[in-house]
Amino acid sequence: MKRTSHLLKILFVLGLAAPCAADWDTPTEDSMVMTATTVDGGKGPELIGDEPGFASCGDVCETCGQCDSCCPCCKCGPPGRFWIRDEYVGWFARGGRVPTLVGTNPSGGVPTTTPLYGNATYNGGFRSGNWVQSGMWFDDCKNWGLQGDFFFVGALSSPFFAQSNGDPVIGRPFVDATNGAITQQLIAFPGSSVGSIGVDNHNSLNGGGISLRQNVCCWSGCCDGQSDPCDCNYFCNVDCCRVDLLYGYRGYRFNDSVGIREHVTSIDQTTGTAVGTTFDVNDNFHTQNNFNGGELGIILDRYKGRWIYEGAARFAVGNMQQVVTINGSTAVSFPGQPTVVNQGGILALSSNIGNYTQNSLRVIPMLSGRLGYRVTPRLSFLVGYTVIFFGQVARAGDQIDTTVNPNLIPPVTGGGPNRPSFAFHTSDLWLQGITIGGEYSF
Numbered sequence: 001m002k003r004t005s006h007l008l009k010i011l012f013v014l015g016l017a018a019p020c021a022a023d024w025d026t027p028t029e030d031s032m033v034m035t036a037t038t039v040d041g042g043k044g045p046e047l048i049g050d051e052p053g054f055a056s057c058g059d060v061c062e063t064c065g066q067c068d069s070c071c072p073c074c075k076c077g078p079p080g081r082f083w084i085r086d087e088y089v090g091w092f093a094r095g096g097r098v099p100t101l102v103g104t105n106p107s108g109g110v111p112t113t114t115p116l117y118g119n120a121t122y123n124g125g126f127r128s129g130n131w132v133q134s135g136m137w138f139d140d141c142k143n144w145g146l147q148g149d150f151f152f153v154g155a156l157s158s159p160f161f162a163q164s165n166g167d168p169v170i171g172r173p174f175v176d177a178t179n180g181a182i183t184q185q186l187i188a189f190p191g192s193s194v195g196s197i198g199v200d201n202h203n204s205l206n207g208g209g210i211s212l213r214q215n216v217c218c219w220s221g222c223c224d225g226q227s228d229p230c231d232c233n234y235f236c237n238v239d240c241c242r243v244d245l246l247y248g249y250r251g252y253r254f255n256d257s258v259g260i261r262e263h264v265t266s267i268d269q270t271t272g273t274a275v276g277t278t279f280d281v282n283d284n285f286h287t288q289n290n291f292n293g294g295e296l297g298i299i300l301d302r303y304k305g306r307w308i309y310e311g312a313a314r315f316a317v318g319n320m321q322q323v324v325t326i327n328g329s330t331a332v333s334f335p336g337q338p339t340v341v342n343q344g345g346i347l348a349l350s351s352n353i354g355n356y357t358q359n360s361l362r363v364i365p366m367l368s369g370r371l372g373y374r375v376t377p378r379l380s381f382l383v384g385y386t387v388i389f390f391g392q393v394a395r396a397g398d399q400i401d402t403t404v405n406p407n408l409i410p411p412v413t414g415g416g417p418n419r420p421s422f423a424f425h426t427s428d429l430w431l432q433g434i435t436i437g438g439e440y441s442f
Contacts, residue, residue: 074218087437095124112171163196211248293318308372
């Protein structure tokens with residue numbers, strides 16, 4: 001009679017577990033173990049196994065206590081001690097302003113103050129990127145772990161190119177430091193010169209970090225007073241939550257560049273410059289913003305049936321090193337003679353050419369949220385949103401001084417103020433991203 005009673009109980013349990021088996025992978029023998037052991041403080045039964053939340057039941061518990069505080073052994077989350085996440089990211093970043101670098105005059109004269117390139121914000125649109133995260137738990141209870149991540153924001157550029165035989169007029173406007181008047185260096189002008197000019201304006205950003213991950217709070221179905229872990233149907237309606245803290249390192253790198261190159265050929269027979277003489281002028285402005293610091297963060301993971309809700313806040317505190325590099329050159333080729341190369345272009349001259357560095361303390365917050373759907377106990381599909389605020393960064397366009405002393409333009413004659421000059425100028429940078437990807441645990 002007793003054997004018949006036990007047999008009926010087993011058949012009853014297997015019947016309740018059937019819906020789970022239909023939706024999820026068939027559990028192994030080890031993953032079907034469940035104990036009714038009560039942890040310290042009478043916090044209820046502890047679930048044991050490789051597939052917690054998705055296995056069928058073993059022996060039926062006679063009683064189940066209610067959890068009213070956090071449990072020391074957290075089984076909330078997918079099975080396995082390792083995980084990897086790969087996501088496509090559609091990034092949106094705040095662009096940077098560039099002064100007028102190339103201009104024209106619709107009437108065909110001078111000054112060439114109508115902008116062809118510049119006096120606008122560039123590289124602030126959509127760009128593609130990728131974000132990879134992976135980690136491992138040190139123990140089966142998932143109390144301590146190690147995780148790392150790396151992301152990149154695809155380079156975005158706003159190039160420009162123009163050439164003319166003199167009509168339309170093309171010039172590079174600037175303010176004459178000796179008298180305050182607006183003037184220009186002519187690229188193409190009727191009867192004077194023909195030529196071309198191009199602008200290369202691009203930037204890129206990447207970041208990554210590595211952190212220890214500590215579970216500080218965890219509750220499962222019995223903790224909300226709505227589900228009974230002793231009931232096999234509980235595994236078909238997973239309801240658990242965990243809160244983890246992060247302690248680690250975070251690094252970011254933002255690079256920005258603006259380069260101007262021009263090729264001019266003289267056709268003026270009334271000056272001392274031989275017809276056919278060519279001038280190749282280059283001005284280059286490059287900035288690096290390198291952040292290295294410690295990071296503190298908090299992650300909330302909620303599992304509700306097949307659905308996953310994740311929210312995270314990270315704050316990195318450390319040093320932001322900003323480096324600005326300015327170079328310029330002019331190559332002159334007279335007909336039948338060797339090319340002569342001089343230091344200095346138009347906006348990069350002896351007065352501002354060089355390498356400049358500054359350091360500052362910075363706090364960089366990162367906030368993110370994700371919604372996921374568990375395709376299997378180990379594989380999840382995720383979509384989310386992330387925002388990062390970098391604060392003041394050095395951009396290439398901000399370092400360009402458009403007030404120029406013509407006496408410093410090659411060939412240098414000397415005299416007058418040291419312009420263009422250099423001083424650090426910064427502007428805010430924020431980054432937003434829409435993430436789409438998946439996570440696999442093993």
